Amino acid sequence: MEPLYTAEQLAEVKAYHQPRYVASFVDFVLTPLVLALMVRFATRPLWRLSERVGGAVDRLGLKLPTRLWGGTGWAAALAFATLFFGAYGLLDVPLEIGFGYFHEHAYGLSRTSPAVFIVDFLKGKLLFAGAVGALVFGLFGLARRTRHWWWLLGVTASVLMLLSTAIDPYRSRVYVEQTPLTEGSLRERITSLMAKADIDFRDVLVEHTASRSVRLQAYFAGSGPTRTIVLNDALLAALTEDEVLASVAHEAGHVNEPRWPGRLASSGVLVAFLFAVERLFRRAVARGWFGITERADVRTLPVIVLTFTLGLMLGNPVSGAVSREREYAADRYGVALTQDVGAFRAMLVKAARTNKMDPDPPRWAVLRGMSHPPIGERIAALEFLKP
Ligand SMILES: [Zn+2]
Structure with missing residues (x-):
């Protein structure tokens, strides 16, 4: 069978990925370090700044957030969260622009x-x-009122995660236009x-991404009656009908995956995390971290x-390991469904x-x-399937 890439193509693919692996490795090492340094050195100065911003907002006398929060101080909390995530996110901006824009363009992707x-x-x-603001206001606001907040919020968030799959089909439309096939x-x-x-x-939609990216994409969004099959225009242009069906068949393989073990596990982990x-x-109050005197102080956010x-x-x-196993299973399902390996x-x-x-890809990046799974291994695994 003809190899996946010529030597020249392979060299280009490797050249595209190499700096990404380096960045990913550096990110893996530096992220916890940077966060630890921010906890230690940025919490107090950011809080001082937030108190001033918060004080100015408090003078506006907004009643609703003050009532929901159970007092003033909500504006300072939101300012602190914004400043903290802003400062932390700022460090990533050069990489986001470098890789997200320049590197992608350099390789024609x-x-x-x-x-x-x-x-x-x-x-x-x-x-x-917006999401961080809502989360911080909700989490700290609730925690200020009741010590039961951690399981109340954990259970609510778990239910919301279930419902959020229903709005899935609408989420990608924030970015790109979709029209019926x-x-x-x-x-x-x-x-x-x-x-x-x-x-x-419910429908088969074409996502118009060609003006942005050359990448081929197919996915199912939503579930049950809201399920939408989404294929991008690049995919429809590049693949034959049989090949499009193969990609749809692969996605169909994901539909009947057992969802409940994952959902229960993530709900359990979430509740345990919120309990922590x-x-x-409590520990922050007991030890007086950063001058904290009350439970649920936003200075614990970092x-x-x-x-x-x-x-x-x-x-x-x-x-990742669970997901890679599921990709193999979806490949096997897809081939069995179309009978066209x-x-x-x-x-x-x-x-x-x-x-x-x-x-x-390097093993550590996979693990x-x-x-x-690495595309080479996915293709190799097909050899063992009887059409
Ligand atoms: Zn898949």
Whole structure:
């Protein structure tokens, strides 16, 4: 069988990935260090600044947030969270722009204009700031009122995570335009494939990403009656109908994955983490960290973020391993559904070449938590499947 890449292509793919691995390794080492330094040296100065900002906002006399918070001080808390995440995020901005824009353009993977990149970038920051603001106000506001907050919030968040899959189909529309796939043979074949797989869906949409990126993409969003099959325009342009069906069949393989073990595990971990945060609140008062005298003081936020980050670093290898196993299972399912291993292989090869996937990334990068198996191994695994 023809190799995935020529020597020249492989050299280019490696050159694209090499600096990304270096950055990822440096990030892995430096992130906890930077956070620890911020906990130690940035908490007090950022708090002093936040108190001044908060004092100015308090003079506006906004009643609703003061009532919800149970007193003044909410503005200083929000200012502190914004300043902390702002300062922390600022360190990443050069890398985000360097890799997100310049590196992608240098290797012909991105077509985003500077203006669109900046708008997307700011949109992302704004959404993040809104989410952080809501989270900080909700978490600290609730914790100030009741010592039961940690399980109340843990259970509420778990339920919200369940519901959030329902709004999935709408989330990507913040960034890109989607239109229904036109009537015709491809739509008919997708419909009958889904009927064969016994999977409900609402619509097949085309995501218009060609003006931004050359990457091929297919995914299912939502679940049950809101499930949407999303294919991007680059994928439709690059793949034959059989290959498009192969990619849809792979995604269909993810639909019937057992969700509850993962959901229960993440809810359990979340509640345990929030309980640890409650312990941290009490310890901060007992030891008078940063001059804290009351439970649920926002000055504990940097310590919480450090703890959370360390937890993620430990958890990612596990969730990555589970996810990679599921990708293999979805490949096997997809081939069994279409009975066309040739088209499936051709789809993976085209996707790898277009997206410049590394056929054999360094082992540590995989083990750190890659969600997909190395493309070389995925293609090799197909050899063992009987069509
Ligand atoms: Zn997949």
